[in-house]
Amino acid sequence: MTGIANLRDLLTRNMRQSGIYIAFVLIIALFSILTDGLLLGPRNVTSLVLQYSYILILAIGMVIVIIGGHIDLSVGSVVALTGAVSAVLVIREGLPWYVGVLAAIATGLLVGAWQGFWVAYVGIPAFIVTLAGMLLFRGLTLQVLENISLSPFPAEYSTIAAGFQNGLLGGYGFDTFTLVIFGIAVIGYAVSAWRTRQARIAYKQTVEAPALFGIKLLLIAAVVMWFAYRLATSRGLPNVLIVLAVLILVYTVVTKHSVFGRHVYAIGGNLAAAQLSGVRVKRVNFWIFVNMGFLASVAGVVFSARSNGAQPAAGQMFELDAIAACFIGGAAVTGGIGTVAGAMVGGLIMAVMSNGMQLMGVDQSTQQVVKGLVLLAAVAFDVWNKRRASAARS
Known part of the structure; x- marks a missing residue:
């Protein structure tokens, strides 16, 4: 009975996060059946990574913005602008590929600083600032490209x-x-999970039974290594997955173990309390948007490299996909709640649904309807869960 109680506690202690992982597995199983196994084929698994990596990169920055109690509607336009700047320098001017990458990142940082200034120091709501930015940076993209597409990039950039x-x-x-790299990652995760568990035990916090902990690690290891084998039997380890993995690791540490991360959660959770606690709210908000600009520029480089060029219409609706990934992954609409891992799972859910429906031949309009309903359900669950928790406390 003790094992059953521990299992129940493990699944209900954080209902939002547990639910999203279960939903992810079920969605994969559903579309795998509906596509006769095509979804999980080695080539398609690789394509999933390549096609949706830039959305996942944007989701990393967006979840930090949302945790801080803000929203950013401009990231799609920033992706287009940074890709355009890189294309002009590399394709039109003939400069080395790395100059284009550095210029794109510099542009993203300037965009983030611009928007962070208006939000943090002038006090204009982020919704208005980034809505203006969506129009402003799209217009700048058209001017930079002179309303035409530029291609192709040199092989090194692509x-x-x-x-x-x-x-x-x-x-x-x-x-x-590929298998070795993923194996090292699994070992690293297991060591980290073990240390976290030991720390919780030291602080007399509730942890799952050793058997359940071992089963969880084995299941995670099996899924990760199965994914690695699919990549290994296709074309190997994608470069963009390396970039994404580094970003996930860095920003997981930043959000969980840094002063900046704690301050972001404090501002989103209770702004007044954060101010009274001495948190430099304006400074933190400024750097939230600088960071978003940086990650949007990385996504812009990745997207332009994948499409092998820059287009005036690039990045349209990317902001909505990134926002949806965060909310589906457990971020709260009121701020203060969310994780990088949750945003990644939310983004992968969107990716699996989109890819699965494409393989099934579902038309684009129906795909949009399904995505909209899933996003609405995720936010409705957030509201319901808060009301349930509030009623339990009272």
Whole structure:
């Protein structure tokens, strides 16, 4: 009975996060059946990573914005602008590919500083500032590109999003290097989870039974290594997945273990209390948007590299996909709640649904309807969960 009680506690202690992982597994299973296994084919798994990586990159920054109690409607336009700046320098002016990357990142940082100034120091709501930014940066994109598309990028630039690490350690029918890298990641996760569990025990916090903890690690390891094997039997480890993995690790540490991360949660959770506690709210809000500009520029580089060019209409609706990923992944509409991992799962849910419906031949209009309903259901669940928690406290 103790094991059953621990299992119940494990699943209900954080209902939002537990639910999203279960939903993710069920959605994968559903679309795998509906597509006759095509969804989980090695080539399609690789395509999923390549096609939706820039949305996941945007979601990392967006979840921090949302945790802080803000919203950013301009990221799609910033993706287009940063890609346009890079294309003009590399394709039109013939400069080295890395100059275009650095210029794109610099542009994103300037955009973030611009919007952060108006939000943090002038006090204009982020919704208005970024709505204006969506129009402003789209117009600048048109001016930079002179209303035409530019292509192609040199091979070195395209490799950022379309290249693979394959054959470094050999293998027969699969890439050994990919499996080794994922194996190291699994070991690292297991060590981190074990240390976290020991720390909770030291502070006399509730943890799952050792058997359940071991089963959870084994299940996670099995899923991760299965995913790695799918990549290894296709084209190897995508370069863009390396970029995404580094960003996930860095921003997980930033949000969970840094002073900046704690201050972001404090501002989003209770602004008045944060001010009284000495949190430099204006400074933190400023850097929230600088960080969003930086990640939007990284997404802009990845997207332009994948599309092998820059287009005036690039990045349209990206902001909505990123916002949806965060809310589906457990972020609260009122701020103060959310995780990088949750945003990633939310983004992957959107990616699996989109890709699955494409494989099934579902028309674009129906896809939009389904995405809208899923987003509405996620936010409705957030509201219901808060009311339930409030009623339990009273």
